[in-house]
Amino acid sequence: HLRICGVYPRLRARISPSVPRKFARVILGTDMDPESAFQDAMDCFTLCNFQECLKRLHSINSADPQVRQKVELLTYRAYIAQRKYNVVINEITENHEVLSYRLVRLLAGLQSGTASKTKVLEDLSANFLDNPFTSDETCIIITATIYMYLAMPEKALRFLHQGSTLYCDALTVQCLLSINRLDLANKTVRRMQVADEDALPSQLASAAFYLIKGGDKLNEALSIYQELQEKYKPTPLLLNGQAAALMAMGRWADAEPVLQQSLDLEPSHTETLINMMVASQHTGKPAEIMSRFISQLRDCDKNHPFLDSINSMDQLFEEAKSQIAARTQKNVK
Structure with a gap:
């Protein structure tokens, strides 16, 4: 639903009081000014509704170079979120004159596996060698995202502290948690x-x-995720949040259909697959179901940290099994 106050203040005068709020966005359509339309796309991106984000970005027509740059950068970030890494890597040159573009390309290379951790860290150091401080929100968020992907939240926080927007603060909360x-x-x-x-x-x-706080705060978390689904619409992010709250309450059976709804929206959503594994284990599903989810996860995101932990445990198990077998054979002799 269109929020008359806050994000869309410029639209208030253009909506007749007799028009139901739920139809306001449809009536306004492409009449939205570029700033409001971009914020609309940003909301979609924040909610992990990436295809809708791209759709709204493609409808923005502006001759303002700053607006066009914001639209381009968010478009590339949405493509990365959809794992369309080659689109970003092929369209942005490695030595692009604008830092934010180089950072977006670096993120695409990291998540696609075409750039090693060492190479990424070297490039980050080189990019910020002359100017370690920046007030550009996109540069701050992309750099922090890279460090978080590399499991280096402390370094991410150093950059996020330079930001002053709610988006930087939200990522700061994620790092701190x-x-x-x-x-x-x-x-x-x-x-x-x-x-x-x-x-x-x-x-x-x-x-x-x-x-994360848990306890009586779980009900508040659950309410927020449900209210946001009513205000916008269900997305994998909101559905996984709702399911996580239910699972934390021990309501495993209630969480499963919520996660299934998320899979119906996006079958390759990694967090949903992982949460499905957890819920399936607690509801007594056969081991074959777990194996199927793991296989799906490997197919859609082979570099996911969760798989690294599974591979490490598998390796430890095989080593322990070999040691036990060797000792058993020795005792038999």
Whole structure:
């Protein structure tokens, strides 16, 4: 539904009071100004509705170079999220004059596996050698995203502290939760709520914090994810958040249909597949079901950290099995 206040203030005067709010977006259509249309696309991106994000970005026509750059960069980020890495790598030159483009290309290379961790870290150091500080939101977020992908949240936080937007704050909360700094995450969430409690980044950051906090906060997290689905529409991000809250409450049977709905929307969504494994195990599904989800995960994202942990455990198991077999054979002799 169109939010008359907040994100879309310029549209208020153009909507007749007699028009139901749920039809406002359809009536306005392409009449939305580029800034509002871009924010609309950004909301879709934030909710992991990447195809809808691309659709809205493609409808934005602007001669303003800054607007066109913002649209291009978000378009590339959406392609990366869809694992269409070659589109980004082929269209952006390695020595592009604009830093944000080079960083987006670097992220695509990292996630596609065509760029090694060492190469990525070297390129990051080279890009920020002359200017280690930046106020460009895209540069900050992409750099932090790269460091988080490399399991280096402390380095990500150094860049995020240079940002001043709610999107930077939301990513900061994600970093802090990953290193179990719930105290600092709580402070950041409170600051976001004071700035704009109803903004989408604030809502998602609050829900993520409540989810990790647990206890009576789980109901608040569940409510946020459900309300956001009503306000926008169900997406894999929101459905997985809802399912995670249900699983944390021990409501495994209730979580499964929510996760299935997410798979119906995006069959190759990695987080959904992982959560499906967890839910299936707790609801007593056969081992074949678990193996099937693991195979699907390998097909759609072979570089996912979850698979690295499974491979490590498999290796440890094989080593232990070999040691036991060797000892058994020795005792028999």
